[in-house]
Amino acid sequence: MLMKRAIELNQVVSITTDGALAMVGREIEIGAVTRMKEDNPQLISHHSIIHQSVLCSTLSDEYTEVMNIMMRMKNLLRASSSHQHCMLREFLREGEITAFLAKLNSQKATTFSHFVENDKKMNIVAFLVDITSHLYELNLKLQDKENSVCDLMTAVRSFQRKLALFKEDLQEDCEHFPTGRAS
Structure with missing residues (x-):
């Protein structure tokens, strides 16, 4: 390049x-x-400061564990075989991931199934989904090729202010965290 x-x-x-x-x-x-x-x-x-999975994994050991399990589960579901990948796509369209994991009938799948059924872990997943969506928006703003240094600094400072708002929001109604609120 x-x-x-x-x-x-x-x-x-x-x-x-x-x-x-x-x-x-x-x-x-x-x-x-x-x-x-x-x-x-x-x-x-x-x-990069905007690599979402790395940022999320720095939140705490528990969040790191959940992020790592989610990544391993994603890799199991996507990479095992093309047939399983097609099955996963179909299940995602019409059903729950736990039903798909049950069909895999393996120790890994059973472990992941227990993980998915754990409400506390799924609340963390919901939070991670929401926070990574906010990080993704920042990522898009920072990647615009027409940005000046001032534009980049404005985007970062704006996100810093949003973080303070997010912190307050997590104590109250979770308006900025809809996935967690829905569960």
Whole structure:
């Protein structure tokens, strides 16, 4: 991408990523950021402030656990087989996820089924759904290519004010958290 836009690597001051392995790599693999730093040791790398799952997982250990279980469940439901993926799509159109998990008839599916039936965990999931939707809106505002630095700062400061409002809202009627309110 840098070559396509005729940008010299030594002109790049910093890079922000969502933490994807292709960008940051692993111990075995070398990610794009590491390769860029080999050619430009002064390069500063940041983790995106708007990566929703990472932000949500920093709320507490319990929220991290719920987020991780949801991600593992999503991966089980989507990646097991193309047949299961088609079955999941059909169940999502017409039924409950617990019925789908029961049909899988495996230890993992049973564990996830118990998780889905736990009201406290589902309340956390509802909160995470709502808060990630707010983060998604911020994400869209920050990605607009026509934004100036002032526009970006305005969006971030506005979101900071919304966070104070959200905190009050969670103590009262949860107007800004409709998924949790519906349960």
